[in-house]
Amino acid sequence: MDRQEVPLGGARVSIQDVARHAGVSAMTVSRALRQPEKVSESLRQRVAEAVDRVGYLPNGIAASLSSSRSNVVGLILPSLRNSLFADTIQGISDVLHRTGHHLMIADSGYSLAGEEEAIRAFLHQRVCGLILHNTWHTEGARRLIAQIRVPVVEIGDLTPEPIDATVSYSNFEAARAMTLLLARRGYRQIGFVTLPLADNARSVERRRGYLAGLAESGLDAAPSLILEMPGGVGSGAEAIGRLHAANPDIDAVFFAGDVLAVGAILECQRRNLAVPGRIAIASFDDVDLLSYANPPVTTVRIPRYDIGQRSAEVVLDRLSMPAPTPARLDLAFQIIERGST
């Protein structure tokens, strides 16, 4: 759809107009606004008056072009719909706005190709930094990033070899720890429900962690214990049904994502399966709902807000002093034991 767009509306007031009104040069206006200490008190005032008399709004686009400096950070998530990302977005936004930066958001639609497209679009807009949720990328995406030297922080998993930096937790360790916990508690048939694995390092790492935990505990990883499901409350409910049918003696299920576990708890209530008496339930991601469920659900708590904050900080830091060495910042997960196990 080709749209004939109209030019940007108002803001017809340029720095020149302010300069004229204040009887100074444009350069002085620019200084008065950005480096007030370099301008005499009297001029600073004259400029300030002129600015709001004419209603001047600096043009950030022109400033960016002229200074080859942008103040927009791009964030790419698998999806915007998933509420899990909300905390992270807020963390990023809080840090960025504090320093006058802006946040652009795009989603990859859970596909690597989508991510590459989004990266290209952001680089086209000359973002000054990128925060990527993915840790897997297409060759093209890597090429693009290598070409434009801009800080990049990957936040979906504490990847061993980040492009530039990573701020996250280890999905592998988290899943492993939870599995070990279940095994230690005596559960012997521990089911595992994963979100889609395709193009998703996080899901794959969590499954790896689950398998490692089982192996270390001397337990069997029967294929029938593992289920791949889409996200959502409904999936959790369905998963319980399927796992139970395929493994009559199953005594625990570890839901590796989303609100699956909530659906599972509700389904167990419906089926009159005592939790944890008949079957234990554990979750990933501490949706606050989990602590209010009956029983409250044991889960991995992920420092989502912190990840947002710290990743934005890392971007800003790298803007001021480009670091040659990849950085890995491990914001540890935490296991919250509650009644469901």
Add this chain to the structure above:
Amino acid sequence: MDRQEVPLGGARVSIQDVARHAGVSAMTVSRALRQPEKVSESLRQRVAEAVDRVGYLPNGIAASLSSSRSNVVGLILPSLRNSLFADTIQGISDVLHRTGHHLMIADSGYSLAGEEEAIRAFLHQRVCGLILHNTWHTEGARRLIAQIRVPVVEIGDLTPEPIDATVSYSNFEAARAMTLLLARRGYRQIGFVTLPLADNARSVERRRGYLAGLAESGLDAAPSLILEMPGGVGSGAEAIGRLHAANPDIDAVFFAGDVLAVGAILECQRRNLAVPGRIAIASFDDVDLLSYANPPVTTVRIPRYDIGQRSAEVVLDRLSMPAPTPARLDLAFQIIERGST
């Protein structure tokens, strides 16, 4: 914190470089990329080759400045943390990216002053359109918007007099309809739990709708039946306790937002209050969780994704043909009756 930022990294390749490599003028490169049909087949190819030989990424900032045209839309929400907005964001994003536009997001922190600040920041960045969740604004915000003539769509409530356009549903009518439904079902003491009212037109409209519904049903609006609570599952649980204590005969509660109702359901289970036998529960916002609760919860379904899509479309439409008349697009809500009433 004053940071000494470094200039934008790579992209050292300008349109001039491409032009040189292709042996044409910069203008021809520009045309070949934006209006291929105006350039001869042979040159188009030469340019295309040069582009990827030198790894050219057009500079959108320069393009914007030069053409006085931006392709970034700004979205301001009360909070980014609230998962309710996720669907709307996705709707907006889907439409914008389809046409090569970008999305910038900021939050007002539930304050009108915060909104004004965010608006100013966006106008500074020369967004080509604004989508505001609020329908109340500071004087300053209105002045800013009036000055920069840019499409503005308000989406939080179907406000009677939008600044420019509104795409939403009527919070008043929705709350009224739900209240009437409860009254028709025979409930006589209908409690109402609202989110904070300060600076929040939506909350105020919903309460107004509730009161209107009660009045039309000939019911009493005892102050003890109305509770103002922060959002969150815990609040819903607490609200049940307090309403029940203050009104022993209360037979229904209408939760006007968020996941409050889920908390309420869980609390009723805990207290052994039969739903809806002893007390009916109704909600606003169709979190998918509500349909999986025991019992599933009656609620107002809001077309959140549609609101996102349509509002973005309205922005784009107004960019191509500035409409002088305010537009109101009513995307109707829907009442979903389930077991909880």
Add this chain to the structure above:
DNA sequence: TTTACGCATGTTATCGGTATCATCAAAGAA
């Protein structure tokens, strides 16, 4: 054959700021 017109391409100015260097006055040093 001549005039005109259309199409493909190039030239120049411009968008609205900022970097850089030049300028100049006042203050301090010799």
Add this chain to the structure above:
DNA sequence: TTCTTTGATGATACCGATAACATGCGTAAA
């Protein structure tokens, strides 16, 4: 008093693209 230094301000070029107009060529119309 004269030279140097320092701080405040201005002039100019430039960031990287696009708008608007100019050019030159080929073909159709007169």
